[in-house]
Amino acid sequence: MSAAGEPRRRVAGDTPLPHAHPVVDRGAIRLDAPLLDAHLVVDRGAFRLDVPLRVAAGEVVALLGPNGAGKTTALRALAGLHPLTAGHVTLAGVDLDRPARRAWVPTERRPVGVVFQDYLLFPHLTALENVAFGPRRHGVDRRTARETARSWLTRVGLAEHAHRRPRQLSGGQAQRVALARALAVAPSLLLLDEPLAALDARTRLDTRAELHRHLGAHPGAALLVTHDPLDALVLADRLVIVEAGRVVQEGDAATVTARPRTEYVARLVGLNLHRGRADGHTVRVGDGLALTVADRLDGDAFVAFRPSAVALHPTRPEGSPRNTWPATVAGVQRHGDNLRVQLDGPITVAADVTPAAVAQLHLTPGQRVWAAVKAAETHAYPAAG
């Protein structure tokens, strides 16, 4: 059935997944080569997706970005649901899509599993039949396929719901069935498209924790597409942030949260971010405002500080080693137990203050205040590289 050069698919039996992976299987492939090596280039009218992507076996990478950034297009290109314009998708050394060499493996022959955003469980099949669908298509006999499906449903804690139809399942249950269905064919690459987006807040918390556990046990590569920074931070080993079809930042959660490189990332992780020119301990940002920073550096630089580090005063504060500037209140919103004040001025900044402070300062839109940030509360880092 399988032609030469075609990626093999392994089907998980009743026994625990064989952790042998193509990377390990094949002598020809270096052990340290990433399982997925892709450069996704897709032209769609005026929009161009151009994203290099490498995911190692056992690694979970989150593709994070705002709506319309091209995340779903990237996922569809990896699954073979959308052809590449240029670049390549190479999984375990096999070219699944490489227009330059006319290499193309259709979706049904790619060792790729997908958990879709709204799950797309087949409505005419029970949960068990949905999970058994993949193994059956891979030539497994009916009985073995059902046993495989049952063991996967047990793993996701839904053994007793095996004979329910998708419409009789709750959102969280449907999500787990979709995960079991995708994993039941032991894909080398698991793709998850906003896997928690359709769930309510309470279910999302539990399901996220459970998903984390299953992703940890998945021996292949996993790519999670999401616009929710929390999902990305909790579930992924590494973040790849895309904006307008391009990678704007890449790294582990600690690096990305500490050193955001774009406005979008800064907002995601809840930081004020400004770009300017550094000269020793001074960084000139915005309309020439000089911020004194703890770090010492020169040239193009970012300065980041938390909204809670910004203090507001009715008059110019005197005699403390602070950065101060006059600002105008643009808006006040609830933010957890505190209030988040949006400030206009030489730089736009968010400040988190207590409700008491808001009352004391009579903070209303249009109000003029002084903003202050201690040098020690800032974090400055080079913008280049």
Added chain:
Amino acid sequence: MVSRPVAARRRRPGVPVALLLPALLGLVFLVLPLAGLLARAPWGSLPRRLAEPEVLTALRLSLQSATLATLLCLLLGVPLAWLLARVAFPGRRLVRALVTVPLVLPPVVGGVALLLVFGRRGLLGGWLDETFGITLPFSTAGVVLAEAFVAMPFLVIAVEGALRGADQRYEEAAATLGAGPWTTFTHVTLPLVAPGLAAGAVLCWARALGEFGATITFAGNYPGRTQTMPLAVYLALETDLQAAVVLSLMLLAVSVTILAALRDRWITSP
């Protein structure tokens, strides 16, 4: 002085007499002939008449040929509907228009057209006769052919609509699970459109069962071979009115049963 507001509010907006009167007349016009059929039915002799061999032969032939015609329509019509719904090819609008022609064509014209193609001297008929020794006109196979010709558009239109309404992302999900295009069609697409397919098949079957014009033109009126129920009704009308009424009642019963079976899908407005 004080009106009763509750009663006033409950009154629905007035129905103009200019609409109400023709509406009621239309209803009477549709229902009265059926009532007449029931009123004139020879209820006393009904069981005996139904058991007559000619009646049973015509009924069996009707049911058999309508069922075979429906199977033929399913075999050819479902792929055609799929093509129209899923494949963008040049001239698709024209093909869709051609498919619906038998809907508006007088069935007698359809019968004549079938004769010109499948008749002994027809475009294909001569070749079929010489090569395989198959003669379609004036045979039971001809009945099936004539019925399928007239009924297939009903199936194609219903199935095409269902296919257009089905979420194609389920087919993508099937592909990611290793299902090729054919398996996806049989295991995912067809079950998803099953309700539309069933409705189309029943409608197609009902149309085939009632077929008269194309059948009598192409297949003739031979009892036991090509004489279906509608043909038997027409023939009986000239000799034995009571027999015609009995046969008509039987067809009416079948129609009502089909309506009842489809009431949720077709009769109830959205």
